[in-house]
Amino acid sequence: MIFLPILPRPDFALSSVLEITPAWLAARGLRAVFADLDNTLAGYGDAEPCAAIADWIASLADAGISLAVISNGRPARVRRFCGGMGGVKYVFRAGKPRPGALTDLAGTLGLDAAQILMVGDQIRTDISSGARAGMRTALVYPYTPKFFYRLRRRIECALAGLAINN
Numbered sequence: 136m137i138f139l140p141i142l143p144r145p146d147f148a149l150s151s152v153l154e155i156t157p158a159w160l161a162a163r164g165l166r167a168v169f170a171d172l173d174n175t176l177a178g179y180g181d182a183e184p185c186a187a188i189a190d191w192i193a194s195l196a197d198a199g200i201s202l203a204v205i206s207n208g209r210p211a212r213v214r215r216f217c218g219g220m221g222g223v224k225y226v227f228r229a230g231k232p233r234p235g236a237l238t239d240l241a242g243t244l245g246l247d248a249a250q251i252l253m254v255g256d257q258i259r260t261d262i263s264s265g266a267r268a269g270m271r272t273a274l275v276y277p278y279t280p281k282f283f284y285r286l287r288r289r290i291e292c293a294l295a296g297l298a299i300n301n
């Protein structure tokens with residue numbers, strides 16, 4: 136028998152984090168965004184946010200929305216990227232799909248899981264960790280749409296029973 140993992144279905148399937156505006160969050164009772172880094176906020180190895188993402192980060196801050204970066208990446212990579220993000224909280228080697236890093240940070244910020252959106256490009260790590268932490272989840276299209284990422288996304292969407300494959 137072949138073992139196929141059942142992956143959680145994300146609550147939202149979006150093209151990009153740029154769709155997550157303060158108004159979009161407010162309409163859903165969400166007050167904080169926990170975001171994956173690689174292929175969600177930037178391409179692999181990008182040292183800093185592009186202008187559009189930097190503007191998005193500023194727009195959330197202006198609206199009083201908490202943003203934190205939850206990455207399984209290495210300390211040097213995550214520190215370098217997040218260092219210029221105006222005091223945004225970040226976690227490296229977060230251990231996703233385990234939910235501990237998300238739950239711990241929610242506690243530090245004094246937020247209930249129900250108020251937090253976890254967003255990322257991978258169902259197996261990002262969406263799973265958010266769902267297990269009791270947060271709502273949003274899947275975004277990989278920042279760098281290389282063949283491998285598109286293939287992995289198709290497999291993950293199939294395993295999650297998700298028709299959307301954008």
Ligand SMILES: [Mg+2]
Nearest residue numbers: 171173174256
């Ligand atoms: Mg990622």
